[in-house]
Amino acid sequence: MSLPPAKLSNGRSFFEGCAWFQGKGWRRQGREKTAAAMASRPVRFPEIDDELRKIINANMDEVPARKRAREAFKDIQLGIDHILFKTPCDGLKMEESYEVNSRGLEIFTKSWLPKSSSPKAMVCFCHGYGDTCTFFVEGIARKMASSGYGFFAMDYPGYGLSEGLHGYIPSFDRLVDDVIEHYSKVKEKPEFRTLPSFLFGESLGGAVALKVHLKQPNAWNGGILVAPMCKIADDMTPPWLVTQMLIGVANLLPKHKLVPQKDLAEAAFRDPKNRKLAAYNVIAYKDKPRLKTALEMLRTTQEIERRLEEVSLPLLILHGEADTVTDPSVSKALHEKACCSDKKLKLYKDAYHALLEGEPDEMIIQVFNDIISWLDERSRETNTC
Template sequence: MSSELEKSTNSAPATAPPYFWGDMPEEEYYTSQGVRNTKSYFETPNGKLFTQSFLPLDCEIKGTVYMSHGYGSDTSWMFQKICMSFSTWGYAVFAADLLGHGRSDGIRCYLGDMEKVAATSLSFFKHVRYSEPYKNLPAFLFGESMGGLATLLMYFQSEPDTWTGVIFSAPLFVIPEDMKPSKTHLFAYGLLFGLADTWAAMPDNKMVGKAIHDPEKLKIIVANPQRYTGKPRVGTMRELLRKTQYVQENFGRVTIPFLTVHGTADGVTCPSSSKLLYEKASSADKTLKLYDGMYHSLIQGEPDENVAIVLKDMREWIDERVERYGAK
């Protein structure tokens, strides 16, 4: 990566357009993509969540998908590309900024209690999932990166048969060795009786530069005004270390149909995250896709020809599950 590109990961261009697609008004852009977008806030006991829906304009809704983004990101900007893709396939898509992210409440990128973070998004997802227009349709969870970890926790927190299936995109179940927080640092901060939990004091490994394969898309992604650019917080890294270990020990509890996809050159989350889930899950219907040479951000950050491969696999998988399992 060039030094100029490395600099671009630290600050957004001064003349960045208001949207990742440029200056076109939002409603006009969504219409051009074949979707209708709505935005709202959802009240929970843990704070307000910023939520969005993406509904297909010109086709019948055949299922619903509930999406969670990764660390430091949000449901706006380029994450919408995932939402809109599924919507154009005939799915009603609902997404929420995780607590501490985007326009939701909470300390920026503080994830001191991942169970609470997951439960908060789950409360919104279940509210929609059981609402009158959608309660009899197949329903899928989708989680990207750290959102994959949150999504798996949501699945564990859900009643049986709540969901038809789950899709994981480069999920964070195993932290790469060079990304793991220092146990010495965590122990030292732990001696402060929790006072340091929200401190943005952990080493920054420049994750965004390791996540995006396409240099031009990297420039767009770092221009996201909602993106968190500070150092990781002590409690966040402690909790991610703890919860990744927890889910590894509980993969056998996974019985739902799922698809998990990973790039073999992912420098942010280990491809072994997907491999271990696939090997240890008890699901009778499970699918693993590994993409040779692809990075972490499979839909937002790869060259277009690679993105098309990943989306084709996701579309075939979800359409087949709708056909196979049908409405409840």
């Protein structure tokens, strides 16, 4: 599940609650003290003991604390009452690993494959802001692998179980290069080399997937974008002076955190039961966005907005019509401007941002069916050629 610190609709600020992006300077900070207090409250699980509570309330800036939290909660997470975890995994082969990349960073990766047959294609996942390829992604991966696909995922540096300061993106381009490096290695393995390959990006992961494609225009057979954060609406672009202020402050204090944002689970999850379960994503980054991260996200979405016409791979774009975290109109713009002829936009009435995690069960099933149907058709076409 992705909960980006972004609200790209109705003239709201790019970063929820962030004074810089509403052109009002620092004046709103006083009014946001209440929100800050709410955001800093430790997560409460009435059924866990004091030892587990200490683990999840610990400072998770560095990866060892995140690894402890994930290990302590792994079984609890997979046992929650959510439709994603009701897909049987007996017929699946799962593998976790840590790999040191070319920049010397230890990256957490995971794969899910059908056990008794060769996969129809490779699906390479890009997670959203603050998220991880564990927890909800585990359920998404089970569904995809049980439908015959090889599903591959990684935590970006600074997120989940990968090395790096939590929630810190010093360079979006380097992050994209890290993603390309890992998935290129996977695609080069003999057992996968001849398979069609698809990118799958959720929210901010949609921006990552599009950047991967723009850097590798001929390397992929298609892309699936769920509620993608791929451009900023015209009426929400920060004024030039505000952007320059952010750049100046970020250069001085790149790791410093911005003013508070509210808990976006309320905005992203439509189903009340599933909204409560979002708290179990214990290693997600839920704090205030860091200055450099905010700047890199802004720059990236501005770049993608300028380059929508260059998007040339087959596309399936899915968005909830009631999404207030990322604006459905930007998905419409991508669908309209992308130069590919094979492109499809699916808008879901009344649905919120977290289409695969936060909707009622029947909507989650419908979205999955749409994704798998699209993949089946393109995988058959590619394998026939």
